[in-house]
Amino acid sequence: MPDFVSDKHLFHNPVEFAMSKIGGMYKMPILWRLKDKTWRYSELAHNIPHISDRMLSKSLKELLNDGFISKEIFPEVPLRTEYTITERGNKAVTIITALRNYGFELMNDFGIKEK
């Protein structure tokens, strides 16, 4: 697996590339919530623990630019925007599900009990 460049950034393997697209603190939590319904900005903001407006808007923008989600703006008063997962996003959810299941296994393996 040789190095390759995408979007002016150097990658060494496919996992690194995938993580550059759906990694970080909040992208998976966002995609996970969008997997079976449309959410509006404020719903995500209130539902994802600890997320700030800065990180939410930054993450949404990147997921949007990379085609994992789509956005619809309703020019009402007050303003409403809705985020929906795309086909590319749905494929991501498959691996997120696997990662999540593995994470639970590992937590159990390490004796961490969830409520």
Add this chain to the structure above:
Amino acid sequence: MPDFVSDKHLFHNPVEFAMSKIGGMYKMPILWRLKDKTWRYSELAHNIPHISDRMLSKSLKELLNDGFISKEIFPEVPLRTEYTITERGNKAVTIITALRNYGFELMNDFGIKEK
């Protein structure tokens, strides 16, 4: 999914926990190489692109402490150490394989051609 603490570090979801164990730049590349045979330190050092001694030794130590690999020291001259994957490491390889396949799909999806 409530927050939880492990090893004095705060986590928000199972994916974050999994990534704290097998994430970072080099842990997956190491586990990937150990999946079907034992490697010695210098073989890993020469085979994993761009890795420094510092990062190799640091990553190996953490994988060892977390039970993903085991280590055997042969007190010969010159010194020889061999690293072998454990059952826990093999489970990790399953998800790494899935992530890797997803990464290849995504690269293809984004028009990145590998050689």
Add this chain to the structure above:
DNA sequence: CAGTATCCTCCTAGATACTG
């Protein structure tokens, strides 16, 4: 409501040098 702009902190990884 749905964001953006600025500034700042911490942590991962790189560079370099050294050792049993």
Add this chain to the structure above:
DNA sequence: CAGTATCTAGGAGGATACTG
């Protein structure tokens, strides 16, 4: 050969304030 120690840089994410 198989590492460890020290120092540094870059980038992800936090805090806070502001806006169409």
